[in-house]
Amino acid sequence: MKVRDIVTTLDGVLLTGEGLLDVDIQAACGADLMSDVMAFVKENVVLLTGLVNPQSIRTADLMDIRVVVYVRGKTPPKDMVAEAERNGMAVIATRYSMFLACGRLYEAGLRGGGTREPR
């Protein structure tokens, strides 16, 4: 699924990252806890989160995640969008909740995700 399909599927607003619209995304990670994101080892990932603070951008950058979707109608402040832009990332805002956003992407064909056995 391309980044532009993610924007469409989520009725999203692209805040930065025009140049990434044709990048292919194969997996999604939905999390508000950044340590959970760091336990997620996949390539070509979109991160869906409700955590609007600089750590969400920084965690994504460290994990080579180039697309971040902010759910529940949250919009990151300009300085965060600017940091994402400097890092060469795309930022999308959607009105959908985490559940609905993940569900819509799954339904649209984005199926890659991590699993870990309970321990």
Add this chain to the structure above:
Amino acid sequence: MKLRYDVPGDDLSLAGKASAEVKRALGRLGVDPGAIKRAAVSMYEAEINMVIHGGGGVATAELSPERVVVVMEDSGPGIPDLDLAMQEGYSTAPEWIREMGFGAGMGLPNMKRNADELRIESEVGRGTKVTIVVAFGAAGGAEA
């Protein structure tokens, strides 16, 4: 090449900058992306811990063609029970840290999972020294 950073202890919004810089330096050296990610994640978790628990400190990263050795040293309260702290889900972080997206008790386990070598020396009332070694080209570390 040796990099050194002062990690401030009072501002979580700055945490992660040292790790991001080390990540970029490794990228410039042409290190394998998987190894870079493992080094970045373990250093970032240690850096967050240093800000949350250690009151800040000093981070150094020694880069060589074979590996990176990261040392994070603080003068914080120390870790009373290291075995307990290593357990996934165990956390002493305050509530406001959780609101910032951390404090789920995943930091040390994530560091262990990603590092080829993790040494934690801690003394209550004196501080904690964390040494992380990530070897380039090694298959170890991260789970698939």
